[in-house]
Amino acid sequence: MRYVVIGASAAGINGAKRLRELDPKAEIVLISKDDAIYSRCILHHYIAKHRSLEQLRFVAPRFIEEHQITWLKGEEVIKLDAQAKVIATKSNKTLSFDKLLIAAGGHVRFPDIPHLKEATNAIGLHSLSDCAAIIDAAKRAKSIVIMGAGLVGIDAVTAFLPQINKKNITLVELKPHLLAMQLDARAASVYEKAFADAGVKQIYDVKIDSLTVNARNKIKKIQLSNGEILPCDLLVVASGTAANVGFLAGSGLKVDKFGLVIDKYGQTSHPDIFGAGDITGLHPIWPVAVKEGIIAASNMFGVCKELDHFFISKSTMNFMDIPTMSLGTPNIENCEVLIDEDSKGNYKKIVHKDGKIVGAILQGNLDYSGVLTQLIANKIDVSKVKKPIFKINYADFFKQTKDLEFIYKLD
Template identity: 30%
Template structure:
């Protein structure tokens, strides 16, 4: 067997890479090899525990996307890549030749090595259909659930389980969403979670205690939290074992790639959670696990497999996040104020606040708070954070583009916008413009 392009992995990155490859090179044969018989929509996984009636509601229909394009799909596991012979060898004994290869092996949840972690009732949140189906049933049987972690997945899963009427405790080492938001936004989401009945406890796990099955979570300070079930949501690690075995350049953050997503082998590309990213402002390497970032990289890789068709000016990455927890939408892009100061930037911060409809009597009106971080030297935007209703989800994309194009406070202040009473904030009080105006006033003092 031989294909022009083989993609290993069929989550957001692999799926998008295959689609891009076929659209830019329609005459090339493309094969996607996926380990899982049933794939999941990664960002929808928390909702299988509450909002969705079944885990099946979050299935990623890979074949539906790929088959109309003529992309073939094979359920098997790649065990070995031969970079010289340009073949892959699979668990089922197949040997398949390729001209170009895309690695999109994703990530897996971190499982801590704390005493008692082997007890029954201790779980993570993997992107595994069969595991999630079993976990959903175990959650139904439990009453007291402790979720260890303060990131997006921990909050979203906790909020969903709360909807089932369970006693949910979030155990956090520092503060909620600390890598993506400044303290005032962390405070907003914590207040909302507490209002909805979720316990937020600060501390560190020393051990899990129980007789065969978890019964308590013991903290370093001696406190104990009762638990019928514990979920660790403390981060994900890139799946790089295959890349390491192949001899590709791999760092502590993932597979090294150039600006066109080429690895250290010129005909092997890599995208998504399994690759190293570089911060947009500092160039420092870091790990980033976002489906939106994976698809961005996959479009670059797919378009440039056989010739450079899409020019990527630099390979630095803007972290752009959004979530909805306990009815509050939070979104962020770029650097937080804390991170900007830590990197040595002198910053000016602007705030805007107001309803996202005008007048604010419409029933779906939400209060929106915008925080923009600018460099003092030239007023260039460094980061943005927003809290409010669902309109926040698209507002952050405007600001991500502003960061990518390095717009200034003055340019944002003079942004030309469309408004409508049923759809947006008032043109007099549009929060992004308010925040830019607030920053400009401070820049001139």
């Protein structure tokens, strides 16, 4: 049996690891554009010199050898023939497979702004090569602009904080506040104040209208939709990601407007081809990619596993030493909202509809996250909770059965 895995990030590596655990004798081939295994979630630490390249790695140094994986590094897959079960790479290599895991990830989506894609100092933040380009450009830059205040954009801001006394750092965001998908205005304002106090200029509710570039396609100025003009020597583009599905054209696999289509088992429209991670274009966070890779690999081998998608939108962050957790959709309308906060900056918000929690935010003290997780995992109807929801503890739920087992259930 030959398993081929495309992609050496969270989904691909964890998928390959799971395959080896399940099938000690199979041939496993890993193909990736990268020639190193590293966490994309902490690339900003590399830019800020808080971590070395070695410290970005999320596997043991001899992971490939210990798991007996053949790694074709620095290889880009450019074509897939699903019917023939063959892939082709940019260097003209072809490789057949019995079963395939596509975990090719995504890339930074550059908005349709004239000159942006050609600009030599407009760089995304998604890979080690991006980091190298950003580090090099930042050496000469005095004015750095970050486009996008999502998780990647905020990562970029924190990466430049050590240089705040030498650089002008500006964050530009289309939404009314930062981390608009994860936080509400109340929780976001805490981060906004912390960044402002650190010297970061922030401009919300605006978009970039146009760029002024020189003869060498280097951005010099940025004009915003509010008429403001910003000097710019380096533009870090953090305006979202798009799935790497270009090589799937003509493959026969089903692809939608987001990316590769998979079911709850990770299976694509071909029974021997599976997908996981950012290639689906749906849930671009690390824990989900890991889980999808493991589940897809399990089903490739024949161990039936289903993906529970509730925690798709779970984000835990600690920017500026302010711990925050976001679950689900905390800003959804037409729902019941429960809020608890104190003078110490601790903030809790639960959003539920018909008793089912659909979103939540914790900021400051995250101790309640354990109870909250159980409320969600056990589908507890919070509208029937007899005591204030934020006063619940484990003793209110754990009950011992006659068989001396513990169950989690409301009276």
